[in-house]
Amino acid sequence: MCRTPLLLLLAAGVNTVVGRAQEPAPPPPPLPNILLIYADDLGYGELGCQGATRVPTPNLDRLAASGLRFTDAHSTAATCTPSRYSLLTGQYAFRRQGTGVLPGDANLVIEPGATTLPALLQRAGYRTAVIGKWHLGLGRGDLDWNGAIAPGPLEVGFDECFLLPATGDRVPCVYVENHRVAGLDPGDPLRVSYRQRLDDAPLGRERPDLLKMPWFDGHDMTIVNGISRIGYMSGGTAARWIDEQMADTFVARAIDFLERNQDRRFGLYFATHDIHVPRAPHPRFVGKTAMGPRGDAIVQLDWTVGRLLDSLDRLHLTDHTLVLFTSDNGPVVNDGYADGAVEHLGDHRPAGPLRGGKYSAFEAGTRVPLLVRWPGRVRPGVSPALVSQVDLLASLAALVGQPLDDDDAVDSLDQLAALLGADRVGRDHVIEQASTLALRVGPWKFVAPGQGPAYAAKVGIELGNARAPQLYDLRLDLGEHDDLAFREPERTAALAARLQALREAGRTRPRASR
Ligand code: NG6
Ligand code: CA
Numbered sequence: 001m002c003r004t005p006l007l008l009l010l011a012a013g014v015n016t017v018v019g020r021a022q023e024p025a026p027p028p029p030p031l032p033n034i035l036l037i038y039a040d041d042l043g044y045g046e047l048g049c050q051g052a053t054r055v056p057t058p059n060l061d062r063l064a065a066s067g068l069r070f071t072d073a074h075s076t077a078a079t080c081t082p083s084r085y086s087l088l089t090g091q092y093a094f095r096r097q098g099t100g101v102l103p104g105d106a107n108l109v110i111e112p113g114a115t116t117l118p119a120l121l122q123r124a125g126y127r128t129a130v131i132g133k134w135h136l137g138l139g140r141g142d143l144d145w146n147g148a149i150a151p152g153p154l155e156v157g158f159d160e161c162f163l164l165p166a167t168g169d170r171v172p173c174v175y176v177e178n179h180r181v182a183g184l185d186p187g188d189p190l191r192v193s194y195r196q197r198l199d200d201a202p203l204g205r206e207r208p209d210l211l212k213m214p215w216f217d218g219h220d221m222t223i224v225n226g227i228s229r230i231g232y233m234s235g236g237t238a239a240r241w242i243d244e245q246m247a248d249t250f251v252a253r254a255i256d257f258l259e260r261n262q263d264r265r266f267g268l269y270f271a272t273h274d275i276h277v278p279r280a281p282h283p284r285f286v287g288k289t290a291m292g293p294r295g296d297a298i299v300q301l302d303w304t305v306g307r308l309l310d311s312l313d314r315l316h317l318t319d320h321t322l323v324l325f326t327s328d329n330g331p332v333v334n335d336g337y338a339d340g341a342v343e344h345l346g347d348h349r350p351a352g353p354l355r356g357g358k359y360s361a362f363e364a365g366t367r368v369p370l371l372v373r374w375p376g377r378v379r380p381g382v383s384p385a386l387v388s389q390v391d392l393l394a395s396l397a398a399l400v401g402q403p404l405d406d407d408d409a410v411d412s413l414d415q416l417a418a419l420l421g422a423d424r425v426g427r428d429h430v431i432e433q434a435s436t437l438a439l440r441v442g443p444w445k446f447v448a449p450g451q452g453p454a455y456a457a458k459v460g461i462e463l464g465n466a467r468a469p470q471l472y473d474l475r476l477d478l479g480e481h482d483d484l485a486f487r488e489p490e491r492t493a494a495l496a497a498r499l500q501a502l503r504e505a506g507r508t509r510p511r512a513s514r
Contacts, residue, residue, distance in 0.1 A: 204228020
């Protein structure tokens with residue numbers, strides 16, 4: 001009576017064993033989507049999770065609490081274009097001419113077809129997009145903004161783009177969607193120049209009465225939406241952006257991208273305009289802080305991040321998405337408009353405990369917030385690892401299983417273990433680019449001598465660019481006030497020699513042995 005069941009059980013067991021032996025190995029955990037949120041000019045000390053008390057940032061604090069927060073993460077440079085260049089190419093920008101802060105009519109500075117971060121993701125089957133600030137140039141030669149705008153992001157690895165072409169304070173003040181200016185009326189052609197005015201419309205320097213905020217230091221040319229900009233443009237009236245709607249516009253585009261790609265793997269590079277100048281947040285954020293438009297722009301940035309995180313939740317993508325949040329360079333308070341930021345700053349410390357700011361070779365130039373979240377894979381906490389944005393390319397290449405050629409991304413190192421929290425040391429060295437170069441080796445900070453200036457009075461920032469070499473021990477002196485160069489001449493000389501060697505080598509990543 002019981003024979004049959006026993007046989008059945010045995011047979012079932014055998015089947016199971018045989019069946020198991022024949023099954024292929026279980027698949028590796030699926031690759032995550034990648035959402036890289038890149039803020040503009042956000043300093044080390046601006047977020048609640050970074051110690052700020054006068055501006056509420058609940059969404060970024062939520063991201064930090066559920067992810068890994070880095071205390072020694074760096075952009076490669078203290079300004080925008082070189083940081084973005086390095087982020088996307090894995091090469092230090094100081095190695096390449098023409099990667100300084102670009103005017104809005106500059107040509108694309110990345111070679112079409114180059115192995116970029118998005119191109120690697122594409123090779124791994126990802127759908128890629130850039131939404132937001134570009135500032136890496138567009139087109140070749142004398143660009144006609146009324147025709148096809150190429151090459152651009154679509155030629156360097158992005159499947160689609162919706163761009164603020166340069167900066168909010170530079171013309172052209174229109175969005176570029178894929179190869180076209182979005183919403184352009186062919187009967188009202190758009191022209192752009194950085195040399196001469198193009199029509200009779202009053203300029204900011206002529207009609208301050210027309211302006212929402214007074215210009216400062218050269219932001220005095222074409223007026224768009226009551227704000228005067230660097231550079232001249234004419235026409236394109238229907239396509240001109242409204243600054244107060246920019247954050248909503250980018251968020252809507254991003255959510256649309258997430259919804260369209262929720263069933264496939266995607267990589268979204270979402271680069272906010274906030275908190276760069278001009279700071280003109282949507283009216284619903286005005287007055288949310290006592291810090292004026294700069295504080296309110298941080299609130300808008302936090303709202304933006306919250307909308308993206310909520311969308312991931314709603315689409316059930318949170319567990320399958322690696323979210324990275326960071327900034328392109330350190331903070332600046334007055335960067336071109338008298339918007340009240342200086343007067344209302346109070347005791348908010350944009351750089352936290354660090355010295356300098358945007359443009360500076362001191363730590364605040366490049367040491368920026370970095371938050372990394374990947375539920376189940378990244379244990380929440382704080383990491384002191386030294387990491388640089390130049391490594392995102394090689395690290396994410398390793399994550400998605402894409403090999404790199406020797407000539408690709410020559411300064412990018414696979415620091416995936418550090419980014420995911422398994423390694424708490426990270427790089428043994430990193431170069432920081434400002435108007436002079438600095439080298440970090442562990443806690444030591446060497447600032448190469450330069451031609452100055454040491455202080456930028458207009459923006460009120462110490463640039464760290466001095467005629468003599470400087471040396472700081474960040475373990476004891478995070479604020480870089482005690483220059484040890486004279487007391488430690490041998491260490492100073494050794495670091496100077498190492499920086500020189502790293503420059504001359506033309507690369508950081510060792511060549512694969514042949
Ligand atoms: C500077 C601008 C500043 C800002 C910066 C670029 C002047 C005097 N200052 O040249 O306002 O636009 O360039 O900022 O023009 S970045 O974050 O895009 O690098
Ligand atoms: Ca910037």
